[in-house]
Amino acid sequence: MAAELKKLSESRDLTRIERIGAHSHIRGLGLDSSLEARAVSEGMVGQQPARKAAGLILQLIKEGKIAGRAVLLAGQPGTGKTAIAMGLAKSLGEETPFATLSGSELFSLEMSKTEALTQAFRRAIGVRIKEEAEIIEGEVVEITIDRPVGVGASASGSSSSASAGGKTGKLTLKTTDMETLYELGGKMIEALTKEKVQSGDVIALDKASGKVTKLGRSIGRSRDYDAVGPHTKFVRCPEGELQKRKEVVHCVTLHEIDVINSRTQGFLALFTGDTGEIRAEVREQIDTKVAEWREEGKADIVPGVLFIDEVHMLDIECFSFLNRALENEMAPILVIATNRGITTIRGTNYRSPHGIPADFLDRLLIISTQPYTEEEIHKIIEIRCDEEEVEMSKDSKVLLTKIGTETSLRYAIHLITVAALACQKRRGKVVEMEDISRVYSLFLDVKRSTQYLMEFQSQYMFSEVPGGVDEEDAMHL
Numbered sequence: 135m136a137a138e139l140k141k142l143s144e145s146r147d148l149t150r151i152e153r154i155g156a157h158s159h160i161r162g163l164g165l166d167s168s169l170e171a172r173a174v175s176e177g178m179v180g181q182q183p184a185r186k187a188a189g190l191i192l193q194l195i196k197e198g199k200i201a202g203r204a205v206l207l208a209g210q211p212g213t214g215k216t217a218i219a220m221g222l223a224k225s226l227g228e229e230t231p232f233a234t235l236s237g238s239e240l241f242s243l244e245m246s247k248t249e250a251l252t253q254a255f256r257r258a259i260g261v262r263i264k265e266e267a268e269i270i271e272g273e274v275v276e277i278t279i280d281r282p283v284g285v286g287a288s289a290s291g292s293s294s295s296a297s298a299g300g301k302t303g304k305l306t307l308k309t310t311d312m313e314t315l316y317e318l319g320g321k322m323i324e325a326l327t328k329e330k331v332q333s334g335d336v337i338a339l340d341k342a343s344g345k346v347t348k349l350g351r352s353i354g355r356s357r358d359y360d361a362v363g364p365h366t367k368f369v370r371c372p373e374g375e376l377q378k379r380k381e382v383v384h385c386v387t388l389h390e391i392d393v394i395n396s397r398t399q400g401f402l403a404l405f406t407g408d409t410g411e412i413r414a415e416v417r418e419q420i421d422t423k424v425a426e427w428r429e430e431g432k433a434d435i436v437p438g439v440l441f442i443d444e445v446h447m448l449d450i451e452c453f454s455f456l457n458r459a460l461e462n463e464m465a466p467i468l469v470i471a472t473n474r475g476i477t478t479i480r481g482t483n484y485r486s487p488h489g490i491p492a493d494f495l496d497r498l499l500i501i502s503t504q505p506y507t508e509e510e511i512h513k514i515i516e517i518r519c520d521e522e523e524v525e526m527s528k529d530s531k532v533l534l535t536k537i538g539t540e541t542s543l544r545y546a547i548h549l550i551t552v553a554a555l556a557c558q559k560r561r562g563k564v565v566e567m568e569d570i571s572r573v574y575s576l577f578l579d580v581k582r583s584t585q586y587l588m589e590f591q592s593q594y595m596f597s598e599v600p601g602g603v604d605e606e607d608a609m610h611l
């Protein structure tokens with residue numbers, strides 16, 4: 135299993151790559167060292183009391199002392215609930231798992247609601263596994279990689295992994311006490327080229343997995359290179375033997391261990407996400423194994439964060455599941471969010487605040503988010519323009535802010551992208567008022583769209599609802 139765990143920790147790095155998304159400008163909670171929220175920081179604007187409260191939760195998570203707490207982010211649509219949850223996720227260390235789920239995702243046909251929730255919980259529980267590994271650690275004296283004649287010129291800097299086959303290579307490594315020449319195999323050549331290893335680097339090679347880690351540049355060689363990047367780390371040439379036994383730590387989630395050990399699903403299901411239901415016996419065996427590792431000091435549990443958005447979509451069964459799941463000693467911190475007021479609890483005829491049953495509400499620490507001021511909307515629009523690399527004139531930003539205050543922040547943010555396209559179309563470089571006006575007339579906000587519906591509802595299908603929009607829908611408009 136150890137080799138699979140290693141593969142896993144590598145694959146998780148890949149999934150962290152992000153494109154420009156709705157919240158990609160959020161880099162943290164924007165707090166100072168005493169956990170006070172700065173007005174504008176790390177992509178976050180305003181909403182200071184809520185961010186400060188989230189900062190306290192972050193502190194609790196980092197200290198790892200509490201598990202099984204639940205926090206509710208409640209507020210009107212577009213007041214930054216998801217943004218705060220993202221900020222929290224970004225502020226957690228790499229090792230702390232953060233799993234997200236939207237209430238509506240629970241109603242898939244492939245698995246029961248409780249199975250989907252169990253998987254989400256286990257995605258938010260990390261296991262830090264310690265292992266002894268054989269490592270070769272030294273400073274690169276020389277690295278030569280040759281291609282066989284006819285394939286092309288010598289390519290020591292080539293990054294093409296497909297061409298690793300047929301290449302031969304030699305690597306000389308040294309410590310302060312010894313120096314050894316290694317013959318390189320295809321897989322190792324591939325790994326070294328990928329990491330762009332060159333002489334003067336201090337590297338560690340994991341003998342079992344072939345993983346190459348660059349530890350830094352050797353201090354002894356620092357004067358040989360006048361062009362080093364600002365992030366270059368200088369380290370000492372290792373001492374003693376080249377080959378060492380070292381403790382390495384892998385971090386995986388309980389869900390990942392479940393999937394690997396589930397015969398019907400197998401390891402590849404992690405990449406497709408198509409895990410299906412996992413049998414209860416598999417989970418029991420894993421929990422027992424993890425408990426053994428903990429007792430032997432080989433593993434620690436890292437309770438992470440599970441964020442469930444649109445929590446009002448959960449029904450009464452889901453809430454009683456959550457109630458029980460939070461009692462588990464390994465439970466993560468549960469952060470839920472909703473934009474609903476007093477509404478019906480799904481699966482019942484009862485109404486309650488946020489559509490959440492009273493016994494579950496009682497467990498929650500509630501953080502409320504407030505509508506933004508005009509100034510704050512302006513700042514968020516500015517940040518989003520930078521994030522989307524859209525150049526916008528001052529007047530246009532003011533106009534967009536006005537639109538944002540009168541419609542919604544989200545609508546204004548959407549208009550940035552389309553206005554940039556309109557600007558591109560007229561071969562402009564800077565988004566001007568005319569672009570904003572154009573897209574404002576092309577794309578309706580919810581208010582105008584509802585008005586239009588009211589006027590012309592008789593021409594739509596199923597428009598016989600008396601009195602127009604029903605109460606439930608009216609709450610979101």
Ligand SMILES: Nc1ncnc2c1ncn2[C@@H]1O[C@H](COP(=O)(O)OP(=O)(O)OP(=O)(O)O)[C@@H](O)[C@H]1O
Nearest residue numbers: 156157177178179181211212213214215216217473
């Ligand atoms: N305080 C903030 N600072 C920076 N960006 C923000 C802030 N609040 C919201 N945003 C951005 O505004 C957009 C809408 O916010 P978000 O999705 O977080 O709202 P929400 O409260 O979760 O809404 P809903 O209830 O509709 O799910 C997002 O792109 C978000 O990143």
